[in-house]
Amino acid sequence: MRLITGPPGSGKTTLVLEAFRQALRGRNDAVRLLVPTATLARHLQNRIAREGFVFRPGLVQTLSAFVAGWAEDLPQVSDAALYLIVEQAARRVRRPEFAQVEQMPGFCASVARAIGEFASAGCDSARLAAGLPDAPFAAAFLAVYREVERELEQRGLALRGKRFERAAERIARDGLNGIRTIWLDGFHELPDPELRVIESLGRHADVSLTFEAMDARLQAIGFREERPARSRPSPVVALVAAPGIEREVEEIARRILEQAAAGRPFREMAVIVRAKDIYVPVLRSTLERFGIPARFYFDQRLDQHAVVRFLTGAVDAMLSGWDHAQTLAVLRLAPRFADSETMDRLDFAVRDLMPDSGLGAMKGLAEAVGADRVAPLVDALAAIEEWRALTLAPEDWTARMRTLRALFRPAVAGKGLLSIPLHSQAPALQQFDRALDEAAEALPASRQIGIEEFWRAVKSVLRLIPLRVDDERRNVVHILSAPEARQWVLPVVFVCGLVEKQFPHFHPQDPFFPDDARRSLHPAGVRLRTAADFEREERALFDAAVSRATLLVTLSYPEFDARGDRNLPSLFLDGLAVDRQESRAVRPQPRHPPGPAGPVRIDAPALLDFLRQKTARVSATALESFLQCPFQFFGGRALRLKKAPLRPQERLDFLTQGLIVHRVLAEWWPAGGDIERLFETAFAQACEEKRIPRGYHTERLRNAMLDDLQVFAADGQWERGRFESRAELEFAFPLDSLEVTGKIDRLDVTAGRRAFVIDYKYSNSQRTKDKRDNGNLLQAPLYLMAAERCFGLEPAGMYYVGLKKEVVYVNWKDALPAGWSTDAERRTLYVVGQIRSGRVEPAPADIEKCRYCDCRDVCRVVIRQAAAEAEGA
Numbered sequence: 001m002r003l004i005t006g007p008p009g010s011g012k013t014t015l016v017l018e019a020f021r022q023a024l025r026g027r028n029d030a031v032r033l034l035v036p037t038a039t040l041a042r043h044l045q046n047r048i049a050r051e052g053f054v055f056r057p058g059l060v061q062t063l064s065a066f067v068a069g070w071a072e073d074l075p076q077v078s079d080a081a082l083y084l085i086v087e088q089a090a091r092r093v094r095r096p097e098f099a100q101v102e103q104m105p106g107f108c109a110s111v112a113r114a115i116g117e118f119a120s121a122g123c124d125s126a127r128l129a130a131g132l133p134d135a136p137f138a139a140a141f142l143a144v145y146r147e148v149e150r151e152l153e154q155r156g157l158a159l160r161g162k163r164f165e166r167a168a169e170r171i172a173r174d175g176l177n178g179i180r181t182i183w184l185d186g187f188h189e190l191p192d193p194e195l196r197v198i199e200s201l202g203r204h205a206d207v208s209l210t211f212e213a214m215d216a217r218l219q220a221i222g223f224r225e226e227r228p229a230r231s232r233p234s235p236v237v238a239l240v241a242a243p244g245i246e247r248e249v250e251e252i253a254r255r256i257l258e259q260a261a262a263g264r265p266f267r268e269m270a271v272i273v274r275a276k277d278i279y280v281p282v283l284r285s286t287l288e289r290f291g292i293p294a295r296f297y298f299d300q301r302l303d304q305h306a307v308v309r310f311l312t313g314a315v316d317a318m319l320s321g322w323d324h325a326q327t328l329a330v331l332r333l334a335p336r337f338a339d340s341e342t343m344d345r346l347d348f349a350v351r352d353l354m355p356d357s358g359l360g361a362m363k364g365l366a367e368a369v370g371a372d373r374v375a376p377l378v379d380a381l382a383a384i385e386e387w388r389a390l391t392l393a394p395e396d397w398t399a400r401m402r403t404l405r406a407l408f409r410p411a412v413a414g415k416g417l418l419s420i421p422l423h424s425q426a427p428a429l430q431q432f433d434r435a436l437d438e439a440a441e442a443l444p445a446s447r448q449i450g451i452e453e454f455w456r457a458v459k460s461v462l463r464l465i466p467l468r469v470d471d472e473r474r475n476v477v478h479i480l481s482a483p484e485a486r487q488w489v490l491p492v493v494f495v496c497g498l499v500e501k502q503f504p505h506f507h508p509q510d511p512f513f514p515d516d517a518r519r520s521l522h523p524a525g526v527r528l529r530t531a532a533d534f535e536r537e538e539r540a541l542f543d544a545a546v547s548r549a550t551l552l553v554t555l556s557y558p559e560f561d562a563r564g565d566r567n568l569p570s571l572f573l574d575g576l577a578v579d580r581q582e583s584r585a586v587r588p589q590p591r592h593p594p595g596p597a598g599p600v601r602i603d604a605p606a607l608l609d610f611l612r613q614k615t616a617r618v619s620a621t622a623l624e625s626f627l628q629c630p631f632q633f634f635g636g637r638a639l640r641l642k643k644a645p646l647r648p649q650e651r652l653d654f655l656t657q658g659l660i661v662h663r664v665l666a667e668w669w670p671a672g673g674d675i676e677r678l679f680e681t682a683f684a685q686a687c688e689e690k691r692i693p694r695g696y697h698t699e700r701l702r703n704a705m706l707d708d709l710q711v712f713a714a715d716g717q718w719e720r721g722r723f724e725s726r727a728e729l730e731f732a733f734p735l736d737s738l739e740v741t742g743k744i745d746r747l748d749v750t751a752g753r754r755a756f757v758i759d760y761k762y763s764n765s766q767r768t769k770d771k772r773d774n775g776n777l778l779q780a781p782l783y784l785m786a787a788e789r790c791f792g793l794e795p796a797g798m799y800y801v802g803l804k805k806e807v808v809y810v811n812w813k814d815a816l817p818a819g820w821s822t823d824a825e826r827r828t829l830y831v832v833g834q835i836r837s838g839r840v841e842p843a844p845a846d847i848e849k850c851r852y853c854d855c856r857d858v859c860r861v862v863i864r865q866a867a868a869e870a871e872g873a
């Protein structure tokens with residue numbers, strides 16, 4: 001048996017692949033190339049096929065698939081089924097040490113992981129019991145492990161290690177069915193059961209194994225060490241530091257595009273990722289924005305796929321009694337309704353009436369808003385209602401739940417916007433069926449159970465089953481995990497996220513068997529990995545990643561994390577003799593460039609006529625809306641676009657809080673009385689009108705409003721005795737070709753008929769103070785004109801009164817400037833002239849206010865900004 005050793009990049013794989021090609025050229029199919037993972041097997045199959053070789057795919061396979069032929073009578077338990085068996089076993093053994101946590105998914109997942117690790121190392125519960133380490137949870141863990149093994153045996157299932165032991169025995173005894181040559185490549189650790197299989201292979205075939213170095217176990221079973229004669233040339237190394245992770249990934253995208261522009265196909269480049277949870281989402285969105293085709297060699301979570309969320313959402317909604325929020329979420333996920341206007345109408349109607357429940361009420365709403373297309377789907381959902389009353393065997397539940405597929409009418413290409421990517425629909429449905437099967441297998445076959453118990457098992461399995469969608473595109477950048485990348489070799493490679501705790505990855509201590517306990521098992525031959533092994537493995541992963549490139553490897557890291565704290569660069573970068581390069585700010589070219597810059601106008605005569613009618617009567621707040629942004633006025637005031645009704649927990653928003661405070665003050669200021677009692681009445685009225693649910697959030701805001709009102713009631717800044725006060729005064733006065741309207745919160749009039757306009761603001765004091773010198777406001781002078789023209793008073797001044805957290809009086813101009821009303825008239829007529837001339841472009845006077853604007857999702861101001869920045873970049 002040959003052991004081909006050497007560090008990453010020393011040519012071990014090249015040697016093996018050349019020998020494999022040689023066998024294919026000689027039409028010798030008594031050979032096998034065995035690798036550790038299915039993706040690696042697929043990658044090598046594709047790579048060799050692309051070179052023009054024709055061969056059976058089974059000649060390249062995983063070691064696990066290879067041994068299956070010798071352990072057919074001992075199927076391996078799947079990860080999902082093992083999890084469910086652990087969950088049940090933990091419940092049965094009821095160890096006091098686990099009493100607080102045995103129901104928690106995280107706990108059962110940890111136990112299942114640890115059992116898998118012991119089993120892979122060839123340590124069953126009996127072997128563990130013989131040398132049980134001194135660790136606080138060791139005995140409790142052993143009890144669960146025994147129970148799991150008992151359950152597996154009863155079901156005729158096995159863990160990986162036992163299966164390998166069985167295959168090793170049979171191969172040693174029966175031979176390899178004519179297979180003469182085997183290469184094993186890509187293995188970085190060899191637990192004892194796998195080593196026993198390799199030893200058995202060596203008795204019947206010529207075995208070659210690539211490994212980093214010779215060790216005593218390999219020597220003991222007869223391996224002879226060889227080193228490849230030629231190693232690959234080292235690539236050029238570049239190091240890039242970016243201010244943050246987004247800039248780091250944008251820099252990678254920029255460099256990929258630079259390479260592509262120089263003629264390098266995308267398929268010759270890869271990005272290697274160690275911290276996948278952090279980097280994969282950012283890479284996905286950034287490469288998509290930059291228009292870079294990429295294939296991600298990472299599994300997706302099945303339970304997060306839209307098809308599965310649709311199907312599981314239907315059952316969850318049924319179990320909730322068709323709670324309308326849950327049912328609406330399911331309807332919105334239905335394929336073909338993604339861009340449905342009908343569904344939008346139903347969505348608004350449902351939100352308005354939430355909280356509510358029941359399919360009958362939902363159907364009634366669908367009919368009321370004319371959502372006829374939705375009604376059949378609501379009827380179809382009603383068909384699963386009867387499941388709540390059933391008690392069935394797990395297998396029967398599986399058969400019944402397979403009918404859920406009937407609810408799902410697959411999306412079709414070319415039919416409007418799709419909520420679900422087309423190519424992933426079928427695999428997601430197949431995996432959903434597999435989850436049903438696995439849940440049924442993990443539950444006792446003979447027991448009749450209700451839907452809740454079966455459904456809990458299905459949802460646990462759905463969390464654990466991965467979804468990998470085949471992507472047959474060839475010219476794509478490969479996004480690989482560091483372990484996956486070990487067998488790849490490409491001209492240009494990027495290794496990102498080189499900061500401490502990410503690469504090298506931080507491995508926390510195992511909760512059941514910390515390092516000391518693990519080390520104590522080593523003398524008995526149970527080789528569980530410790531922190532030192534993990535550290536070595538991280539170093540090996542880094543060395544492998546860096547050596548994947550033949551021409552250029554670019555290492556990168558973000559200098560700051562999301563909180564703005566400085567990251568510690570990876571210790572693997574210490575001593576790297578390369579200059580650090582800075583990242584460049586860069587933006588993608590917009591794929592659909594926004595329309596021409598400059599004024600966007602309506603010029604159709606009929607539409608201009610419509611705008612003239614709309615501005616025959618105009619309020620001061622509408623004019624201020626135009627001054628903030630023409631598009632805001634157009635969307636909100638001219639078109640009256642309606643935003644989605646707020647969810648129950650959001651209904652006590654700033655607007656409603658302001659409404660309550662205004663109502664209280666309109667009554668309390670002129671008449672006095674108990675402000676708390678008035679507030680309680682106004683608050684209860686608002687809660688009823690807006691169907692605001694009671695709860696902690698509502699109570700907190702209620703207390704804050706009452707406190708603010710009481711502080712205002714006790715405030716002595718305003719000499720109220722000097723005035724006669726009038727509240728909530730509506731007005732309208734003519735101005736040239738229009739009528740100006742509005743409502744004054746309070747008008748305080750002196751004995752000499754001088755009037756002060758008071759406008760309450762229930763917003764933070766700074767926003768109130770900012771109104772003093774804001775030249776874009778028209779409310780103050782128009783309200784003062786109303787005091788004069790509608791109520792026959794002499795305008796004396798206008799005060800904004802901020803009420804939130806503190807009472808602030810903000811005087812609009814310390815003294816009314818000369819010509820203020822002529823100026824207000826001129827500006828009002830100018831604004832109305834602009835509206836009537838058809839100006840509707842998004843042009844915010846204060847971009848900070850865009851956050852609060854209801855039109856922000858339709859005006860595309862963000863896209864325009866990005867385009868402008870891209871031009872400048």
Ligand code: SF4
Pocket residue numbers: 628629630631632842843844847849850851853854855856857859860861
């Ligand atoms: S978000 Fe800003 S730019 Fe867009 S409509 Fe509103 S104010 Fe105008």
